[in-house]
Amino acid sequence: MRNAPSNESTPYTYTRPTSATFTGKGLLGYSFGPLNQKDLEIYYVEVEKGHDTFMVSRKIARTYYVLAGSGYFTIDNRKYDVIPGVLVEVPPQVEYCYSGKMTLLILSKPRWFSGNDTHTRWNPDVLVREGPYGVDHSSWTTKLVRAKILGKSPTSFFLRLNERLWRRLPSSLAGLRPMLSYGALVNTLARMHRVRAQALSTYFLRNRPELEQIRRLLETKGKGETLRVAVLACSTGAAAYSVAWTIRSARPDLKLILHAVDISRQAVEFAEQGVYSRTRPELTNTDIFDRVHAAEMDELFLQNGDVVSVKPWIKDGITWHVGDAGEPEMLDILGPQDIVVANNFICHMDPFEAENCLRNIARMINPGGHLFVSGIDLDVRVKVARDLKWQPVQELLEEIHDGDSSCKVCWPCHYGGLEPLNKRRADWKIRYASVFQVGSIPPAQSMRNDENAQITETLYDTEPNCLTPSN
Numbered sequence: 001m002r003n004a005p006s007n008e009s010t011p012y013t014y015t016r017p018t019s020a021t022f023t024g025k026g027l028l029g030y031s032f033g034p035l036n037q038k039d040l041e042i043y044y045v046e047v048e049k050g051h052d053t054f055m056v057s058r059k060i061a062r063t064y065y066v067l068a069g070s071g072y073f074t075i076d077n078r079k080y081d082v083i084p085g086v087l088v089e090v091p092p093q094v095e096y097c098y099s100g101k102m103t104l105l106i107l108s109k110p111r112w113f114s115g116n117d118t119h120t121r122w123n124p125d126v127l128v129r130e131g132p133y134g135v136d137h138s139s140w141t142t143k144l145v146r147a148k149i150l151g152k153s154p155t156s157f158f159l160r161l162n163e164r165l166w167r168r169l170p171s172s173l174a175g176l177r178p179m180l181s182y183g184a185l186v187n188t189l190a191r192m193h194r195v196r197a198q199a200l201s202t203y204f205l206r207n208r209p210e211l212e213q214i215r216r217l218l219e220t221k222g223k224g225e226t227l228r229v230a231v232l233a234c235s236t237g238a239a240a241y242s243v244a245w246t247i248r249s250a251r252p253d254l255k256l257i258l259h260a261v262d263i264s265r266q267a268v269e270f271a272e273q274g275v276y277s278r279t280r281p282e283l284t285n286t287d288i289f290d291r292v293h294a295a296e297m298d299e300l301f302l303q304n305g306d307v308v309s310v311k312p313w314i315k316d317g318i319t320w321h322v323g324d325a326g327e328p329e330m331l332d333i334l335g336p337q338d339i340v341v342a343n344n345f346i347c348h349m350d351p352f353e354a355e356n357c358l359r360n361i362a363r364m365i366n367p368g369g370h371l372f373v374s375g376i377d378l379d380v381r382v383k384v385a386r387d388l389k390w391q392p393v394q395e396l397l398e399e400i401h402d403g404d405s406s407c408k409v410c411w412p413c414h415y416g417g418l419e420p421l422n423k424r425r426a427d428w429k430i431r432y433a434s435v436f437q438v439g440s441i442p443p444a445q446s447m448r449n450d451e452n453a454q455i456t457e458t459l460y461d462t463e464p465n466c467l468t469p470s471n
Contacts, residue, residue, distance in 0.1 A: 071100015
């Protein structure tokens with residue numbers, strides 16, 4: 001943005017940001033502003049394939065102007081070819097999507113707000129999938145939940161209503177057993193109804209108890225040993241740098257080999273630079289420094305006004321990759337790891353895809369190594385953990401489960417919401433564990449893990465006695 005002359009208090013001209021405001025598998029978007037017209041938002045979008053999903057806007061009217069390239073819009077099940085100079089107006093309450101290779105200027109009125117867009121199905125030009133819930137999409141319950149009456153979804157209305165009511169519910173009531181049961185039912189509907197899509201939202205030091213657990217695991221390593229760590233879905237780098245800082249602060253003697261992976265090329269290229277603005281979010285709509293204390297800012301970053309850079313002693317030696325954690329060849333690219341961090345992206349997959357991805361990730365871990373996996377459908381995580389006989393790490397279990405406030409506030413009305421820890425469940429020690437020891441345990445570690453092994457044996461021999469609907 002170029003500011004107005006110094007004697008003026010408001011800007012008159014705007015330039016496109018140097019980095020994208022949002023990204024998808026088929027596009028990059030840049031937001032101008034914020035504008036003085038509070039009810040208007042303007043975007044510049046570079047479309048490589050198309051928008052990931054079809055969607056319906058609740059209140060926002062969007063106007064698209066084709067600057068370059070060609071493609072087509074599908075609006076209310078009708079196809080419209082577009083070329084440079086064509087203007088497309090999409091009113092609220094109409095399903096639409098666009099495909100092609102083109103450059104668009106988009107006007108949104110009013111400005112975008114959370115909850116406006118309902119994503120209805122995948123765009124096959126961008127993602128080839130049967131639907132948001134893969135093989136389960138044809139079940140009669142899913143069809144019922146996603147059904148529309150006179151073009152509107154009763155489930156969408158029900159979820160929006162519940163979200164408003166739940167936010168006003170006192171915590172003393174929300175924690176009662178009947179409310180937890182009702183919340184679990186609402187969350188089941190949310191997971192069946194919503195189309196899932198990846199996002200780049202992230203924070204530095206996002207889950208402090210989890211980082212503390214990584215630090216404690218380092219106690220088993222001898223002086224000067226090599227530690228191999230992979231951070232999957234690293235987004236714009238906050239997670240990878242947080243892990244590297246934790247390890248190198250606690251054990252500077254270790255030879256750390258850290259691989260950071262994300263499916264978004266732009267996110268990886270941005271993360272590798274390690275340079276961030278404190279005042280303007282880039283590629284993410286979150287304040288990535290929200291959970292960092294002033295003293296930690298000084299330790300993590302070199303600061304130059306509003307721009308901060310990750311310090312070289314943290315940044316050096318990290319290898320960055322563009323890749324899909326669900327692809328089998330990731331093991332060949334990364335090699336076996338001692339620790340794999342796979343947080344907050346598997347929840348954006350349908351259950352079938354999530355299970356396959358989690359099983360693939362497990363192949364990357366050395367026998368006796370550890371997997372950190374939060375932000376995932378708990379039923380999927382429990383199923384794979386039981387099948388593969390993972391040992392849930394009980395140390396800091398509750399603290400890690402509750403360590404990321406951004407996941408807790410999304411429950412129960414969003415598919416990515418985190419189910420409250422419920423010790424009345426017979427299987428709670430495995431259901432709510434976010435850290436697992438994977439594979440056979442080397443003899444040198446066997447005595448240290450006797451207690452975990454006994455816990456795991458009990459868990460696997462006990463059928464879950466679910467007091468609330470499973471999440």
